Amino acid sequence: MTVETSAAVRNINVSQAIAESLRLEMARDEKVVVLGEDVGLQGGVFGSTRGLQREFGAMRVRDTPIAEMAFTGMAVGLAIEGYRPVVEIMFVDFIGVCLEQVFNAIGKIPYMSGGRVEMPVVIKTAGGCIGSAAQHSQCLWGTFAHLPGLKVVAPSSPHDSKGLMAAAVESDDPVVFIEHKGLLLQKAATFEHGADVPKERYVVPLGQANVVHAGSDVTLVTLSASVSDALAVAQELDGTGPSVEVIDLRTVVPLDLDTICASVARTGRLLVVDEDYVGFGLSGEVISGVVERLGPQALRAVKRIGVADTPIPAAKSLEEAVLPGRDAIRRAIDEVTR
Amino acid sequence: MTVETSAAVRNINVSQAIAESLRLEMARDEKVVVLGEDVGLQGGVFGSTRGLQREFGAMRVRDTPIAEMAFTGMAVGLAIEGYRPVVEIMFVDFIGVCLEQVFNAIGKIPYMSGGRVEMPVVIKTAGGCIGSAAQHSQCLWGTFAHLPGLKVVAPSSPHDSKGLMAAAVESDDPVVFIEHKGLLLQKAATFEHGADVPKERYVVPLGQANVVHAGSDVTLVTLSASVSDALAVAQELDGTGPSVEVIDLRTVVPLDLDTICASVARTGRLLVVDEDYVGFGLSGEVISGVVERLGPQALRAVKRIGVADTPIPAAKSLEEAVLPGRDAIRRAIDEVTR
Amino acid sequence: MSTPTLLERYRAMLEMRSFEEACQQGVPTREVHGELHSAIGQEAIAAGMLGSLREDDAVVSTHRNHLHALAKGVDPRAMMAEIFEKSTGLCGGFGGHMHLFDKRLRFSTTGIVGASLPVALGHAYAAVLGGTGAVAVGVTGDGGANIGSFHECLNIAGAWKLPLVVLIENNEWAISVPFSESTATPTLAERAPAYGAWGKRVDGLDVEAVTEAFAEAVAHARAGHGPAILEATCYRFRGHYEGDLDLYRKADEKAQRLAERDPLALTRQTLLDRGVAGEAELDAMAAAASARTAELLESVRRDPSPAPATAHDHVFVSGR
Amino acid sequence: MSTPTLLERYRAMLEMRSFEEACQQGVPTREVHGELHSAIGQEAIAAGMLGSLREDDAVVSTHRNHLHALAKGVDPRAMMAEIFEKSTGLCGGFGGHMHLFDKRLRFSTTGIVGASLPVALGHAYAAVLGGTGAVAVGVTGDGGANIGSFHECLNIAGAWKLPLVVLIENNEWAISVPFSESTATPTLAERAPAYGAWGKRVDGLDVEAVTEAFAEAVAHARAGHGPAILEATCYRFRGHYEGDLDLYRKADEKAQRLAERDPLALTRQTLLDRGVAGEAELDAMAAAASARTAELLESVRRDPSPAPATAHDHVFVSGR
Numbered sequence A, B: 001m002t003v004e005t006s007a008a009v010r011n012i013n014v015s016q017a018i019a020e021s022l023r024l025e026m027a028r029d030e031k032v033v034v035l036g037e038d039v040g041l042q043g044g045v046f047g048s049t050r051g052l053q054r055e056f057g058a059m060r061v062r063d064t065p066i067a068e069m070a071f072t073g074m075a076v077g078l079a080i081e082g083y084r085p086v087v088e089i090m091f092v093d094f095i096g097v098c099l100e101q102v103f104n105a106i107g108k109i110p111y112m113s114g115g116r117v118e119m120p121v122v123i124k125t126a127g128g129c130i131g132s133a134a135q136h137s138q139c140l141w142g143t144f145a146h147l148p149g150l151k152v153v154a155p156s157s158p159h160d161s162k163g164l165m166a167a168a169v170e171s172d173d174p175v176v177f178i179e180h181k182g183l184l185l186q187k188a189a190t191f192e193h194g195a196d197v198p199k200e201r202y203v204v205p206l207g208q209a210n211v212v213h214a215g216s217d218v219t220l221v222t223l224s225a226s227v228s229d230a231l232a233v234a235q236e237l238d239g240t241g242p243s244v245e246v247i248d249l250r251t252v253v254p255l256d257l258d259t260i261c262a263s264v265a266r267t268g269r270l271l272v273v274d275e276d277y278v279g280f281g282l283s284g285e286v287i288s289g290v291v292e293r294l295g296p297q298a299l300r301a302v303k304r305i306g307v308a309d310t311p312i313p314a315a316k317s318l319e320e321a322v323l324p325g326r327d328a329i330r331r332a333i334d335e336v337t338r
Numbered sequence C, D: 001m002s003t004p005t006l007l008e009r010y011r012a013m014l015e016m017r018s019f020e021e022a023c024q025q026g027v028p029t030r031e032v033h034g035e036l037h038s039a040i041g042q043e044a045i046a047a048g049m050l051g052s053l054r055e056d057d058a059v060v061s062t063h064r065n066h067l068h069a070l071a072k073g074v075d076p077r078a079m080m081a082e083i084f085e086k087s088t089g090l091c092g093g094f095g096g097h098m099h100l101f102d103k104r105l106r107f108s109t110t111g112i113v114g115a116s117l118p119v120a121l122g123h124a125y126a127a128v129l130g131g132t133g134a135v136a137v138g139v140t141g142d143g144g145a146n147i148g149s150f151h152e153c154l155n156i157a158g159a160w161k162l163p164l165v166v167l168i169e170n171n172e173w174a175i176s177v178p179f180s181e182s183t184a185t186p187t188l189a190e191r192a193p194a195y196g197a198w199g200k201r202v203d204g205l206d207v208e209a210v211t212e213a214f215a216e217a218v219a220h221a222r223a224g225h226g227p228a229i230l231e232a233t234c235y236r237f238r239g240h241y242e243g244d245l246d247l248y249r250k251a252d253e254k255a256q257r258l259a260e261r262d263p264l265a266l267t268r269q270t271l272l273d274r275g276v277a278g279e280a281e282l283d284a285m286a287a288a289a290s291a292r293t294a295e296l297l298e299s300v301r302r303d304p305s306p307a308p309a310t311a312h313d314h315v316f317v318s319g320r
């Protein structure tokens, strides 16, 4: 389904890719509206809605007061009225003030209405560590994924950011779209995968993981900003060490267990690398999902690394110690292939 | 650690057991205060704070307006002042309006303060299905467990409710205490395990699971209201079918993997029965935790049942179809022992 | 829109009362196996809404929502079937009494206190986006007026001049907590200046007073002057939910209110006093309403429950 | 408590300014590797707090919190070390600039907008529970006054007559959104009647006016009359955070405010006009403040970073 046109492919960064995708969606469908803090005049604190207000006006791209309950709940009324709201919650950590609207209303109304009311809503937000400590560094995709009725997306590259945002906006189901702050701030030229972004609209479908590096000894499942770390380690080991297959999930819900299991069935070794909290989240789901499908006997080794159930500390020395960076990935590969 | 005195043991129900435990804690320590909607005059909509206001006054047992952000956040200020607040959030489903206070403040302040500020707070709430549909039937222990800094308790009996509440109140760490509405409303005489409740204070320590039925073929891990279903099936199979070891987790965080793994190491078969949503939660954590500790090869079969990523429907016919009841448990035991 | 006469409003109130009484019958039988929140005693407010709203106006209600649904024109049969957990229900039995959705009529509800207003605000924004001239009514109880979303929504509606009508049913109680103990001011309408809003407190037992005040509130919002707060005072005649022992209220206070301040009795007396109708005519009207509802209930009871195999449908409308 | 003189307040303002400037130095060097929110331009508000608070009064601040911490008496060295991510910091480097906690002084902060007031409300309740006569100050920005917790806390404080002082620093902007576009009323103080609260708007660049108004607000709360809202107007001199390009504000508006409405310059002029001190003395005072802060910064920079091995400590104070 991914349309890859060689013509008019550019190097743009993640925030530009998202803004461009939203621009194309808004131009296609006048029912798409964007709401959130600083999304209009400023174009988003990370620039991922830049230019939209100038092009579509202040009603369709609306700067809101700091009132997440109100403007996230507005998405429900707007959706009932036939709009397709894209709501920005600046940092995913702020979900604590409006989870109600997201999980009890947006996520459940399609079901509670017996399928009669659709919620084509995108909750667009930023996660991940960039040095701002415990209340501004979380990923929380595991939190959303646990709650029924929400699709959950976390792209790793400019290419996927654009195509997955198109899929999210055109989806009739609600989608939580978690951009990574580190990726949003990363320079276009430094992306090593998914750097080429076609100019025209294209869709990266929800629920299809991407094998970004083929390998035969270990299946490494990851997503978002960790993909580049995993890739770097896999490339480093190419020829010299274990052959690592790196799977970029792209979406947490739906979880592409087909792709994961096909790989693990070959490698017999599963390593999950997840910047979210380790416990009770994505990594446990991937492991259990594989064990359920393939049977425990199909696996030789299993491991997961992530933020080990610790809030993110402020100091850089501490922050590095809790994050699953390249060294930790190397060590984990060592362990599962030992 | 559990003090079991044969004298003065009574049959009381879960809400009485909790109220009695709170009464003993409040009498022991004048710093314990209870805040929440309808906890005072009415004694809680499930009666689990009954009698406390009469005994300790309206300041220490305070009926609040419907303003969960405010009164949950108050716990932070009260804790800094040396109080030990017990905050009731009537139904766990309402956490959507005040998760902020629970996960970004109460759960993280001990860490963010470098261990200098304790948060001896109990968030007391009710979960589980009793027919009130999608917004009043959730368990959500998986949601809390994913977030660092929170202990999570979900008792299955009057005995444990009393002893675990004592542990929660005396804990210097924040505890989310999830009562089950079905258990709160269950008559004392109908409890088949943990029905005897000593009159005096006792503590059931956090983090120690309880083997409520010994068995050798399958390890069934469960908690809260599902324990009685699991027990009933295990007893039914006694002698005639597979021998099922039933483990009542009691606390989700800390998760007692020692007890679980000791059992699975013997049985080789693991079944998790969880009334919470299946995906990205407790059941995945139990399975992954066991696989990590024992290695996948130590397991012959693994399964989990729960609410399969569907909101809870209103109609009884639908509700029964999504819940992991006795039939589903029987079928699952069949499957893992086949 | 023609405004119904007092007699017509009285008929509507009778129908509302009998609808609520019919629903109650499902509780002891466990046909309604969850909580049921009755709005008996609050009929004059919903009946006062009649005639002011257009089909494309939105109404977003709470846990105590049946009468607002009826006032908005939601099909009573589909509603009752939903409340009785039938596959023929408004939501196929998936939503239940607290979760009624009628997309065409822009009617919805929520079981979470305070969650109605943000949804109504979204409808109000849609009205401005689409230039439709529609308004959105967000309902809350007195207790619900103390939760944060009340403030967020009224502030936004005030700042953006959105056509939001906040209808507060002040029935003096939020479960066991009296209004006076949970609220900083003697009334809720007096909060209006904090939001640049229109505000009025009205006797919610007086259907004519409500009619006038509600029409005024809607007109204010529809004219583009921004939000309106209408506080209608009333009294919760039943426990918070059916089965609530309701021991926290003085029994005599309650008995007196029921005896002396029943909005149906008050309206009936007005009709009699004014000679609009006689005892016999009004009795017949009441009997007819009861009979119609009894028939409805009987018919709904024959409907099937939803098929268990469908329980996992609708999580995603895309089917996956 | 003796109330500081204007000259002493000016000295405090100089120290606050130089503290903020020192912190800024850590940004380009990445010694402060996350966001840093500077309160330059808002010194007169914090300096106006001096002298009204007891040690057992609580202050709960926001993301823009340094000056409130200094006003409450938090050790500047421990603060700067925390901001510079040092193991010697107030929180051992675990909290960082947005998360300062001083239990003894009942001072804390939060990085979540609106989350300060509920915590302050808890302190206010503790003051009444313990009968201590203490008050709690909850700080918010103008943007933060539009979030739901503002309403919940003021309503509770009003209903229960709790000694809560809500100090609103209205610097006209919430990141890129101007106050006037996000708020239904021309001022925030005028919300006070909705909560039965005391309310006043004061020029937050005028340290004497703030001093008087803040003392009045605190006295109101301390006397048991319930909550107070003090809105202090000011202007955000820097970008929202250090590094914010700040392209959404008119450059000339900002330049003019900086040139003509700097609270330090205004206070200095008053001191000169009144002949309290001469140019040379005030210059020397400024130089001394800068020198002291420079020394502090130099010293803090020599402190160690927290040991990586400790990163998993403190999740649970019980150790497990």
Ligand SMILES: Cc1ncc(C[n+]2csc(CCOP(=O)(O)OP(=O)(O)O)c2C)c(N)n1
Binding pocket: B037, B066, B068, B090, B094, B097, C063, C064, C111, C112, C113, C114, C140, C141, C142, C143, C144, C145, C169, C171, C173, C174, C175, C236, C240
């Ligand atoms: C956020 C939230 N908190 C608490 C509840 C539980 N609850 C349901 S109705 C209710 C009382 C509501 O009182 P009011 O708003 O006055 O409405 P009334 O029931 O009187 O019609 C409460 C506390 C809830 N549903 N949602």
Ligand SMILES: Cc1ncc(C[n+]2csc(CCOP(=O)(O)OP(=O)(O)O)c2C)c(N)n1
Binding pocket: A037, A066, A068, A090, A094, A097, D063, D064, D111, D112, D113, D114, D140, D141, D142, D143, D144, D145, D169, D171, D173, D174, D175, D236, D240
């Ligand atoms: C709940 C929440 N929403 C959004 C943010 C992001 N944010 C941080 S500061 C800020 C602006 C605050 O404006 P104001 O209250 O006026 O304070 P100021 O920055 O002007 O001091 C925003 C939107 C947040 N931290 N928390």
Ligand SMILES: [Mg+2]
Binding pocket: C141, C142, C143, C169, C170, C171, C172, C173, C174, C175
């Ligand atoms: Mg009420």
Ligand SMILES: [Mg+2]
Binding pocket: D141, D142, D143, D169, D170, D171, D172, D173, D174, D175
């Ligand atoms: Mg501001």
